[in-house]
Amino acid sequence: xxxxxxxxxxxxxxxxxxxxxxxxxxxxxxxxxxxxxxxxxxxxxxxxxxxxxxxxxxxxxxxxxxxxxxxxxxxxxxxxxxxxxxxxxxxxxxxxxxxxxxxxxxxxxxxxxxxxxxxxxxxxxxxxxxxxxxxxxxxxxxxxxxxxxxxxxxxxxxxxxxxxxxxxxxxxxxxxxxxxxxxxxxxxxxxxxxxxxxxxxxxxxxxxxxxxxxxxxxxxxxxxxxxxxxxxxxxxxxxxxxxxxxxxxxxxxxxxxxxxxxxxxxxxxxxxxxxxxxxxxxxxxxxxxxxxxxxxxxxxxxxxxxxxxxxxxxxxxxxxxxxxxxxxxxxxxxxxxxxxxxxxxxxxxxxxxxxxxxxxxxxxxxxxxxxxxxxxxxxxxxxxxxxxxxxxxxxxxxxxxxxxxxxxxxxxxxxxxxxxxxxxxxxxxxxxxxxxxxxxxxxxxxxxxxxxxxxxxxxxxxxxxxxxxxxx
Amino acid sequence: xxxxxxxxxxxxxxxxxxxxxxxxxxxxxxxxxxxxxxxxxxxxxxxxxxxxxxxxxxxxxxxxxxxxxxxxxxxxxxxxxxxxxxxxxxxxxxxxxxxxxxxxxxxxxxxxxxxxxxxxxxxxxxxxxxxxxxxxxxxxxxxxxxxxxxxxxxxxxxxxxxxxxxxxxxxxxxxxxxxxxxxxxxxxxxxxxxxxxxxxxxxxxxxxxxxxxxxxxxxxxxxxxxxxxxxxxxxxxxxxxxxxxxxxxxxxxxxxxxxxxxxxxxxxxxxxxxxxxxxxxxxxxxxxxxxxxxxxxxxxxxxxxxxxxxxx
Numbered sequence: 001x002x003x004x005x006x007x008x009x010x011x012x013x014x015x016x017x018x019x020x021x022x023x024x025x026x027x028x029x030x031x032x033x034x035x036x037x038x039x040x041x042x043x044x045x046x047x048x049x050x051x052x053x054x055x056x057x058x059x060x061x062x063x064x065x066x067x068x069x070x071x072x073x074x075x076x077x078x079x080x081x082x083x084x085x086x087x088x089x090x091x092x093x094x095x096x097x098x099x100x101x102x103x104x105x106x107x108x109x110x111x112x113x114x115x116x117x118x119x120x121x122x123x124x125x126x127x128x129x130x131x132x133x134x135x136x137x138x139x140x141x142x143x144x145x146x147x148x149x150x151x152x153x154x155x156x157x158x159x160x161x162x163x164x165x166x167x168x169x170x171x172x173x174x175x176x177x178x179x180x181x182x183x184x185x186x187x188x189x190x191x192x193x194x195x196x197x198x199x200x201x202x203x204x205x206x207x208x209x210x211x212x213x214x215x216x217x218x219x220x221x222x223x224x225x226x227x228x229x230x231x232x233x234x235x236x237x238x239x240x241x242x243x244x245x246x247x248x249x250x251x252x253x254x255x256x257x258x259x260x261x262x263x264x265x266x267x268x269x270x271x272x273x274x275x276x277x278x279x280x281x282x283x284x285x286x287x288x289x290x291x292x293x294x295x296x297x298x299x300x301x302x303x304x305x306x307x308x309x310x311x312x313x314x315x316x317x318x319x320x321x322x323x324x325x326x327x328x329x330x331x332x333x334x335x336x337x338x339x340x341x342x343x344x345x346x347x348x349x350x351x352x353x354x355x356x357x358x359x360x361x362x363x364x365x366x367x368x369x370x371x372x373x374x375x376x377x378x379x380x381x382x383x384x385x386x387x388x389x390x391x392x393x394x395x396x397x398x399x400x401x402x403x404x405x406x407x408x409x410x411x412x413x414x415x416x417x418x419x420x421x422x423x424x425x426x427x428x429x430x431x432x433x434x435x436x437x438x439x440x441x442x443x444x445x446x447x448x449x450x451x452x453x454x455x456x457x458x459x460x461x462x463x464x465x466x467x468x469x470x471x472x
Numbered sequence: 473x474x475x476x477x478x479x480x481x482x483x484x485x486x487x488x489x490x491x492x493x494x495x496x497x498x499x500x501x502x503x504x505x506x507x508x509x510x511x512x513x514x515x516x517x518x519x520x521x522x523x524x525x526x527x528x529x530x531x532x533x534x535x536x537x538x539x540x541x542x543x544x545x546x547x548x549x550x551x552x553x554x555x556x557x558x559x560x561x562x563x564x565x566x567x568x569x570x571x572x573x574x575x576x577x578x579x580x581x582x583x584x585x586x587x588x589x590x591x592x593x594x595x596x597x598x599x600x601x602x603x604x605x606x607x608x609x610x611x612x613x614x615x616x617x618x619x620x621x622x623x624x625x626x627x628x629x630x631x632x633x634x635x636x637x638x639x640x641x642x643x644x645x646x647x648x649x650x651x652x653x654x655x656x657x658x659x660x661x662x663x664x665x666x667x668x669x670x671x672x673x674x675x676x677x678x679x680x681x682x683x684x685x686x687x688x689x690x691x692x693x694x695x696x697x698x699x700x701x702x703x704x705x706x707x708x709x710x711x712x713x714x715x716x717x718x719x720x721x722x723x724x725x726x727x728x729x730x731x732x733x734x735x736x737x738x739x740x741x742x743x744x745x746x747x748x749x750x751x752x753x754x755x756x757x758x759x760x761x762x763x764x765x766x767x768x769x770x771x772x773x774x775x776x777x778x779x780x781x782x783x784x
Contacts, residue, residue, distance in 0.1 A: 046588065224570045233572040243573050248474050259475045261628060261782045262730045 004149050005421050006072060006411040018075050018470070021186045026070070026412070026419060034069070037179045038414060041067045044175055066463035067172060068413050069179055072424060072445040073187075079469045082145065082153060082428065083439045085337035090141050090430045090437060092324065093160055093315050095331040097137035101128050101311055111330050112323045116347075117314065122368065124276060124311035126283055130300055132309040134206050134434040139307040140199070140271075141430040142166070142444075145338070147409040154339045154406060156425065158321065161313045162273045165444040166429050167231035170195060170238070172466040173442070188471040190441035196238035198431055198438045199271075203239075205433035206305050207268045215268035218242045218258060220249070222274050222290045227459075232273050246274070251294030254301040269305045270295075276310050318367045318401045319345045342404060346397040355402040356393060359386050362402040364393065377454060379405050408454055411465065413447055423448045425456050426467065441469035477574045478632045479783040480567040484575075485620075485636035487564035488583070491557045492613035493644040494547055495606045497524050500678040502603065505540065507670065517674075518543050524651040527555055544602065549595040557609055561590050576623040579616060586612035628729060631722040635778065638722065642715035643771055645702050648678055650764040672698045679710055699760060700752040712767060713747040719774070720744050726782070736777040743770045 004010060007019040015023040045064050074082070099106050100117050101124075107114045117123055142163025144156040173192050177184055200217065207215035221232035223245050236243035248258050249267065257264035272279060278288040280295040298304045314320060322343035328336040344351040344362075355362060364376040376389040393400055410421035428443035445465040446456035456462040504517035518538035522531045525547055534552070535542040550556045554563070565587040572580055589612075593605060617637070624630040652675050672693050676682045681701060688707060689697045703712045720740040727733035755763045 224566065229569075233569070237573040242474055242477075243571070244474060245476065248476050259784075261473050261475055261478045261632075261726075 003407040003421075003423065004147060004152075004409040006147075006409055006424070008421075009150065018073050022070065022073065022183065022412075025180075025183045025186065031418070034414065037069055038067075041069060041175055041179055044178065045171070065168065065458045066449060067175055068447055068463050068465045069176065070412050070414065070419070071176060071183070071466045071468045072411050072426070074426075074467065074469045076470060079190075079441055081151070081337070083441070085153070085155075086143055086428060086430050086439055087437045088328065088332065088334070088337050089143060089155065089158065089324070090138055090432055092328045092331055093138050093141065093158060093312075094136060094432060096315060096327050097309070097312055098131060098135055099331075100314070102131065106327065106330060109330065111326050112320070116317075116319055120314055120317055120320070122276075122311075122314040122317055124314075126296060127309070127311045132206075132299075133208050133302065133305045136206050136307075136432050136434065137309040137312040138315070139202055139206060139309075139432055141432075142427045143430060145426045145428065146406055147426070148407050152339065154341050155324070156341060157318075158315055158324075159427070160315045161308060162275065163427070163429070164228040164231050164273075165427055165446075166195065167234040168464050169429065169440070169442055169444045169467070171234075172444070172464055176466040187468060190469040190471055192440050192442040195429065195440045196235065198440065199235070200239045200241070202431040202433035202438065203269050203271055203305075203307055205435060206307060208302050208305055210302065211268040216266060217269040217271060218244045218249075218267050220244055220246070220270050220272040220274055220292075222278070226273075228273065235271075241271075246288075246290050246292050249292045249295075251292060251298050254294070254298045254303050256292070256295065256298050256304045267304060269307065271307050276313055279306070279310065316368075318343070318365055318369075319347060319398075322401060341406060344402040346393060346400040346402060351402075352393070352397045355400075356390060358402075359390060361405065363405050364389055364400055364402045366399055367401055368399075373459070377405065380452070380454075405454070408456075411445070411447065413449070413463075413465070415449065415451075420451070422451070423454050423456065424465070442467045473574065473628050474571075475783050477571040478628065479779075480571040481574055481629055481633045482636035482778070482783065484564045484567040484571075484583070485633045486640040487560040487567070488613050488616050489637045489640040489644070490555060491560035491564070492610055493640075494525055494555070494557050494560070495609035495613075496678045496680075497521050497648070498543060498547060499603070499606045500674045501543070502540070502606075503677065504670065504674050520651060521547065524647055525555065526647060527553055545595065549593075558590060561587050561612075574629045576619065578619040578623045582612070582615040582619040586616065628726055631726050632782070635719055635722045635726075638715045638719040639771060639775055639778075641710050642712050642719070643768065645679065645710050645712060645715070646764045646767050646771070648675055649699060649702055650761060650768075669693060675702070681708065681710075684708060696752050696756060699755065703755060703763075704747060704750055704752055713744070716740060716744040716747060723778075734777075734781045736774060736781050739770070739774045739777050743767075743774065 007015050007022065009016045042064060045067060096106065106112060107117060138160040140163060142159040142165060144159060146154050146156050148154065169192055203217045204215050217239070218241055219232055219236040219239070221229060221243055223229065226232070233243055242258060244258055250257055250259070256267040256270070258267055274290050277285045279291040280293060281288045281291055282293050283296040284291070295304070295306070296310070299306055299310070322340065322345055324340050325336045328334065344355050346352045346355055355364065359376070360378045360381070362378045364378070366374045369375060376385060378386065408423040408425060411424045412419050413422040415422070424445050424447045426443050426445050429440060431438045445467045446458070447463045447465055448454060448456045449461060449463045458464070498521055501517040501521040516538065518540060521543055522528050522538045527547060530553055531538070531546050534546065546553050546556065548557045551559060553559060565583055568575055568580060568583050589608070597605060620630070620633055624633070652671055672695055675698055676685055676693070679702065685693065685698065685701055688701060688705065691697060701708050701711065705711045706713055706717065708714060723737045723740050727737050
């Protein structure tokens with residue numbers, strides 16, 4: 001498979017103009033310097049404790065996301081195209097969620113089948129007819145984008161629940177400025193450090209209308225055993241807000257309070273990094289120790305805003321995803337600016353038949369899966385893996401979709417043997433407040449460090465790069 | 473601030489202080505153990521180290537005999553002993569990690585670096601390396617403490633952090649005195665004998681107070697003066713009275729900031745004025761052991777009061 005290379009484009013000759021200075025920097029830096037910088041990077045991350053836990057490994061395990069010091073560059077005009085498309089995308093998501101938890105026009109108009117929504121485990125009956133403050137469901141989206149050619153960008157996932165990774169966007173920049181200031185100085189790179197301020201402004205803007213004075217915002221974390229705990233504490237720190245666990249909050253008279261050294265203090269907005277299922281044991285999973293009893297009724301009473309709103313997760317369903325082009329036309333009356341990956345919904349018999357016949361060419365994913373878990377990559381899978389998936393598919397086809405294997409673009413990356421192309425994706429972060437949508441120029445570029453691998457997830461051994469949106 | 477965060481800060485500082493204390497106790501024991509046997513007490517220095525650490529019960533549940541190897545194992549590296557140096561730093565780091573936002577990055581990095589390094593230490597290291605290791609633990613505690621002092625905002629987070637350190641330090645100082653004086657001195661040995669001299673010397677070594685002693689008293693080592701230095705002397709930063717001046721001040725600052733004082737301010741003041749009204753002769757007349765037991769009780773009552781008033 002011949003992939004588009006971020007530095008070389010499609011040819012093998014000179015670097016794309018955008019990357020000329022990177023190419024020169026690479027040729028000027030002796031390999032020892034580069035190796036020393038990589039070691040420094042690892043030390044830097046280890047010391048400040050930017051680690052993540054991998055589920056299934058022992059509790060004490062804290063791993064680093066390997067950091068690659070060759071940045072991924074995005075030209076101003078490429079970014080303009082992307083950010084316009086992303087803005088359109090989250091607007092559609094928010095309209096869609098307002099619709100399905102409200103009048104359900106899209107179902108009535110036959111845009112998508114009723115059972116896909118109404119029987120979806122991510123469809124939360126509890127919030128039907130109860131729109132969140134200011135009508136925003138998806139305050140923070142971390143949209144996964146892949147590139148297959150000069151102007152070809154595809155959205156892979158919308159990640160409208162509790163996307164993580166933004167701390168890496170910020171810390172990777174810090175690391176780059178320390179490790180390769182000479183390269184950074186050769187470009188005019190759009191800053192990313194405004195993100196925390198934008199996030200705080202976004203969260204404050206969606207406070208309940210009745211909130212008095214300056215709204216109190218907190219970040220709700222499942223706690224230090226969660227794989228993204230570092231990010232939670234990092235963000236709370238940057239935002240200057242309290243990092244709370246479920247046990248720090250309580251609900252009285254449908255109002256939310258936190259326990260402080262000075263007694264109870266009222267909370268207006270909760271940036272929650274706890275899934276719907278665990279957020280309120282009275283409404284969802286009764287065994288959850290992570291949530292707060294009574295939170296949903298406080299939310300229904302309009303006394304607290306949850307970001308992202310409960311119920312937003314249904315738009316992460318991969319079968320729902322496949323309707324995004326139709327939904328864009330339906331709600332916005334315009335063509336989608338970003339491509340959707342063509343998707344076979346295995347719930348449809350003809351699609352299923354096609355998928356079963358072409359398992360060795362397709363990527364098969366669970367509709368509710370994430371994090372690179374539970375997927376089949378046909379072209380690189382073994383016969384046994386394919387047969388296992390064939391059985392799973394036939395048993396519950398509605399649980400799966402299939403997509404063609406995309407030739408993700410590659411980006412030069414340091415590997416054991418020097419610099420080599422490795423596949424990358426891009427996760428920019430889109431903030432939606434009461435009045436505006438804001439996108440920080442940049443994002444998290446993940447890189448599959450294994451040669452030929454298309455799986456960039458950190459839980460599957462992916463690494464990360466700094467992402468530079470260039471002003472010139 | 474969140475009660476849970478205040479609690480975590482309080483205990484982070486306590487556990488770092490405890491790790492430092494253990495390193496000192498073990499270091500002093502190693503030096504004493506190197507003396508010819510006629511200079512040693514009725515029980516060995518290793519037994520003394522175990523009792524001073526307060527881990528006697530757990531220790532003798534696992535080992536029959538206190539010697540360098542078993543002490544090193546249990547008091548330094550064991551994860552079964554919740555108060556080993558390794559467990560202390562694990563717990564301190566876990567607490568700090570759960571409230572990273574309340575610590576400065578300098579303080580967190582000092583603690584996280586110590587934790588990373590401790591995890592790569594080899595429990596089977598040579599004696600010489602072990603002695604360097606104990607110095608390293610003390611140095612790590614200094615770095616963490618120094619980072620907090622130099623970088624943290626002077627607000628409730630800092631006060632809870634220092635409060636934890638002050639209470640733990642008072643507890644540790646009291647224990648050293650108690651164990652050395654009452655458990656180790658053999659019945660037959662007269663106060664002021666050669667054995668006595670080395671025991672009191674060891675105490676001063678444990679708390680790095682040799683020079684301080686000379687400067688304050690300008691005298692040879694006398695038991696009542698060593699006891700005075702560690703209990704009632706306001707110049708000595710780890711004396712009981714200094715720890716309580718510190719604790720009391722932090723509590724008053726908290727009370728002022730929150731506009732309300734409660735049982736913990738009252739208890740801390742009461743202990744402080746009791747200490748301020750004592751002379752060392754009174755302490756010995758009352759019995760050093762009894763005095764220290766009373767103090768340890770007061771100290772844990774204060775801990776409980778702080779918990780009830782702020783940390784839940």
